[in-house]
Amino acid sequence: MDLVFGMATGIIFGFLLQKGRVLRFEKQIGFLRLIDMTIIKFMLSAILVGMVGIYLCYDLGMIQLDVKSTVLGAQIIGGLMFGVGWAIFGFCPGTAAGALGEGRIHALWGIFGMLAGAALYAEAYPELSNTLLKWGVIGKVTLPELLQVNHWVVIGGFFFVIIAFFVWCEKKKL
Amino acid sequence: MSSNGGWNPYLAGVLVGILAVASVVVTTQVLGKGNYLGASTTFVRGAGLIEKQVAPEHVSQNEYFAKEKVKIDWQMMFVVGIFFGALLASLSDGSFRKEKIPPMWNERFPYGVWCRAAGAFGGGIIAIFGARLAGGCPSGHGLSGVMQLSLSGLIAMAGFMVGGIVIARAIYGGREYPWT
Numbered sequence: 631m632d633l634v635f636g637m638a639t640g641i642i643f644g645f646l647l648q649k650g651r652v653l654r655f656e657k658q659i660g661f662l663r664l665i666d667m668t669i670i671k672f673m674l675s676a677i678l679v680g681m682v683g684i685y686l687c688y689d690l691g692m693i694q695l696d697v698k699s700t701v702l703g704a705q706i707i708g709g710l711m712f713g714v715g716w717a718i719f720g721f722c723p724g725t726a727a728g729a730l731g732e733g734r735i736h737a738l739w740g741i742f743g744m745l746a747g748a749a750l751y752a753e754a755y756p757e758l759s760n761t762l763l764k765w766g767v768i769g770k771v772t773l774p775e776l777l778q779v780n781h782w783v784v785i786g787g788f789f790f791v792i793i794a795f796f797v798w799c800e801k802k803k804l
Numbered sequence: 805m806s807s808n809g810g811w812n813p814y815l816a817g818v819l820v821g822i823l824a825v826a827s828v829v830v831t832t833q834v835l836g837k838g839n840y841l842g843a844s845t846t847f848v849r850g851a852g853l854i855e856k857q858v859a860p861e862h863v864s865q866n867e868y869f870a871k872e873k874v875k876i877d878w879q880m881m882f883v884v885g886i887f888f889g890a891l892l893a894s895l896s897d898g899s900f901r902k903e904k905i906p907p908m909w910n911e912r913f914p915y916g917v918w919c920r921a922a923g924a925f926g927g928g929i930i931a932i933f934g935a936r937l938a939g940g941c942p943s944g945h946g947l948s949g950v951m952q953l954s955l956s957g958l959i960a961m962a963g964f965m966v967g968g969i970v971i972a973r974a975i976y977g978g979r980e981y982p983w984t
Contacts, residue, residue, distance in 0.1 A: 632835050636878035639827045640885015643820065643841065647886065648893035650816030651808055655906035662965075662972030664982050672817040673946065679821025680951030687825065693832045696840050698939050698949060700956040705945075708937030709963015715931025716964065717971035719924050720906060722942045723935065724843035726928075727883050731890030733902045739921040743928020748844075749851040750929065751936040755868035762937065773953045784953055796814070802982055 644728045653728045655720040655736075662717050667804040674792050681785050695772070702766025719743065809897055824947060831878075839878050840952075842944030844935040846883045848872045912976055938963065 647653050652669045660666030687693045716722055719740040721729050726744070729737040774781040810816075828838040852874030856863045863869050894900035905920045913919050935941040938960045940949060946964065949957015 632831070632839070632878040633876065633881045635827075635831055635835070635839070636881030637885045637888075639823065639839075639841070640882035640887075641889035641892070642823055642885075643882070644886035644889025644891075645893040646816045646820050646823070646889075648890040648899070649811040649897075650813045650820075651810035651899075652813065652816075653890060656908045659906075659908055659972055659976065662968040663976050663979070664969065664973070665979060668813045672813040672820070673942070675814045675817025676820035676824065676947055677951050679818050680824045680947065681953065683821065683825030684828065684951050685953075687829055693828050693838050695952050695954075696838060696948075697952055697954040698945065698956045700954075700959065701939075702959070705938045705956055705959040706963055708934045708939070709945075709960040710967035711934030712931050712938060712941065712960075713934070713964045713967020713969070714971050715927045715929070715934055717927070717968045717975065719927030719931055720909070722843075723847060723932065724883065724886055724941065724943045727843075727886040728890035731887040732894035733900045734906070735902060735904055736906065736917075736920050736924055739924035740928035740931075743925035744847045744932040745851045745854065746925070747929035747932035748847040748936060749855060751933050752848065752851065752866050752868040754933075755866075755871075758937065759867070768955065771955050773955055773958065776955060781953060788953075804982055 643724075644731060647725060647728045648732055653721075653725050653732055653734070655729070655734065658720050658722075658725065659717070665804070667799045671796065671799065674795070678789060678792055681788065685781050685785060697770045697772060699770050700768040701763055702768065703762045703764070707762060715747075809899060820947075821951070824951065840944070840948035841882070842879055842940060842948060843883050843886075844932060844941040844944060845872055846880045847932050848936060849874050849877065849880055908976070934967075 650672045651657060652672050657666060657668050661669045688695060721737055721740055723744060726737045726740050730741065774784045777784065824841050828840055832838040849872060852863050852869045856874060863874060904917050909920055913923070938945060939956060940960060942964060945957040945960035950961055
């Protein structure tokens with residue numbers, strides 16, 4: 631049953647990624663060169679709607695949050711490293727599958743690379759789990775918990791900043 | 805409609821936001837545990853499934869494969885679904901196009917298909933290693949993490965962008981910054 635849900639959700643997600651035209655190499659790298667903001671408009675719109683929806687359902691007791699643990703060493707070093715690979719390959723794991731779907735065959739090389747990289751990571755994991763993955767462990771925490779304010783205050787702040795960013799993008803025609 | 809025949813990115817993004825929330829609500833109701841969108845663990849499971857064909861003992865003894873569980877799961881089907889969804893969408897409006905080298909890459913590295921293959925392969929290795937180290941990719945940390953306001957998601961996303969922007973501008977040449 632969960633496999634059917636996974637497939638259905640993926641098909642809709644892939645459809646929307648393609649229709650939003652965010653699967654193109656030129657759109658991904660265009661953002662990283664800061665000359666085309668299409669993918670970040672797409673992503674931040676999803677996040678704004680998602681924030682409101684997730685916390686509304688959470689407040690109503692319909693769902694649980696599933697927060698990943700914060701480990702500063704892991705997220706800072708891993709995050710920067712991902713960015714480097716993203717700029718070279720041109721896709722992230724989800725968009726690589728989608729790009730292949732719309733005919734960008736070269737995404738396949740990167741998918742092979744990601745499978746190889748994941749195998750390498752599995753070999754490196756015992757070493758990393760004793761070093762980098764122990765640097766700056768903060769645990770499963772959200773921004774409102776950290777700031778000790780109501781989550782709607784934080785969501786309001788994000789709304790203000792992101793909408794201002796959208797207005798700026800349109801003004802600059804990015 | 806924008807000039808390239810696609811949908812407005814804000815609209816497509818809003819629909820993805822609704823999908824992300826609906827996925828959590830529906831899977832909580834039906835499966836008992838909410839599934840947040842993510843993609844990078846699938847490459848670990850995929851690598852494990854392939855490795856198992858040649859070295860089953862090695863895989864079963866590996867700590868990381870044991871932690872992430874090598875199996876076909878919700879997320880793997882989700883990633884496969886992305887492929888079919890994009891295929892469907894691109895066929896529906898005629899935007900499907902076989903492409904062996906992206907034009908922007910070709911302009912910078914006009915050395916043919918194998919150069920692009922090597923770049924994509926190497927970049928893919930670095931990207932997934934970083935994503936697994938960080939605990940997620942732009943889906944798991946960027947979308948799912950940030951929409952839950954999680955600290956890990958916000959830090960990882962900042963890292964993705966800083967690393968990516970620095971390297972992309974170094975490779976493709978920096979125009980002036982848009983805010984100048």
